[in-house]
Amino acid sequence: MSNFEELSQSIISGQLDRVKSLTQxxxxxxxxxxxxxxxxxxxxxxxxxxxxxxxxxxxxxxLMSARAMDAGMELVKPLxxxxxxxxxxxIVIGTVKGDLxxxxxxxxxxxxxxxxxxxxxxxxxxxxxxFVQAVKEHQPGVIGMxxxxxxxxxxxxxxxxxxxxxxxxxxVKVIIGGAPISQDFSDEIxxxxxxxxxxxxxxxxxxxxx
Numbered sequence: 001m002s003n004f005e006e007l008s009q010s011i012i013s014g015q016l017d018r019v020k021s022l023t024q025x026x027x028x029x030x031x032x033x034x035x036x037x038x039x040x041x042x043x044x045x046x047x048x049x050x051x052x053x054x055x056x057x058x059x060x061x062x063l064m065s066a067r068a069m070d071a072g073m074e075l076v077k078p079l080x081x082x083x084x085x086x087x088x089x090x091i092v093i094g095t096v097k098g099d100l101x102x103x104x105x106x107x108x109x110x111x112x113x114x115x116x117x118x119x120x121x122x123x124x125x126x127x128x129x130x131f132v133q134a135v136k137e138h139q140p141g142v143i144g145m146x147x148x149x150x151x152x153x154x155x156x157x158x159x160x161x162x163x164x165x166x167x168x169x170x171x172v173k174v175i176i177g178g179a180p181i182s183q184d185f186s187d188e189i190x191x192x193x194x195x196x197x198x199x200x201x202x203x204x205x206x207x208x209x210x
Contacts (some may be wrong), residue, residue, distance in 0.1 A: 003029070004040040007072070011044030012051075014064030016071050023072040033079040041072045045114035052107075053199035059103060066110045087118040089209045090140040094122030094131065096155035101148035104178060107198040108144060114200050128159040135168050141209045144201065147178040157189040173208040177201055 001009075003026050010018040019041075026036050048065040051057040057065075068117040091112055095105050102124050109119045120138050122130055131143055143163075145156050156176050173192040176185075186194035192208060195201035 003031070004036070004043075007036070007040035008044035008047070011041060011065050011068050011072070012047050014061060014068050016064070016068040019068040019072045020075065023075045027075065027079065030061075033076045034084050037073070037080075037085065041069050041076070042114050042116075044109065045069050049111045049114060049199055049202070053197070059107070062107060062110075063103070066106065069110070069114070086116075088116040089142070089205075090118045090120065090138055091137060091142045091144060091205060092120045092122060092131065092134045092140045093122040093144040093146070094126035094134075095146045095148075096152050096159065097125055097127040098155060099123045099147050099149055099152035101146070104148065104198065105146040108146070108177065108195075108201045111198045112144075112205060115173040115206065117205065128155070128162040131159045132162050132166050132168065133174055135163065136166075140172060142173045142175060142205050144205075145174070146175045147176070147181065148179045153178075153180055153185065155176075156191070158191055175201065175204055175208070182189050 003022060007019065007022045010022060023036060045065065048057060048062055051145065052062050063065045093105060094103055095110050109121055112118050120134055120140065122134060135143065145159060147153050147156060160174055175193045175195060176191045181194055183194050193204045195204045
């Protein structure tokens with residue numbers, strides 16, 4: 001088994017320390033940092049994404065894999081010039097104002113990152129102004145908003161309204177997700193799409209950015 005395959009396997013099994021040491025070995029052996037990402041880290045995460053979607057892996061395991069992948073990325077990123085990895089597109093993602101849940105949002109960003117998108121993660125409790133500011137600053141193709149509480153869902157509508165006021169609504173696609181969110185709610189507030197889970201969110205972004 002090649003070092004890259006072993007690296008992918010270690011990500012699938014969520015072995016953070018193993019991923020770090022294999023990534024370090026690959027760097028020391030002179031492997032191209034972009035190859036380490038594209039042939040080692042990302043393929044591992046893609047398998048995790050597919051298994052999660054198929055119900056063969058669960059959130060805690062996926063998070064362990066994500067942390068392992070992040071640890072590998074942290075070692076490789078400083079060695080890469082910003083232009084070396086072509087990005088499939090930029091996506092701003094955040095949990096809306098008043099909501100502090102981030103597991104779902106982090107899973108989505110991870111799936112998107114492993115699909116080659118550049119993610120600008122606004123964290124939790126992100127108000128409409130924060131999303132609008134990020135759109136002005138980063139000019140993403142898509143904004144992803146997440147909410148877990150029914151009480152915070154309306155913050156999604158406020159964000160879309162503010163984008164309209166600022167004349168930015170036509171420049172960006174808006175997708176939403178989270179436990180209480182439905183297609184009906186998405187239509188009602190004028191979002192471009194809704195994703196029931198992390199795997200679908202990645203597919204939805206690909207469709208909207210195509």
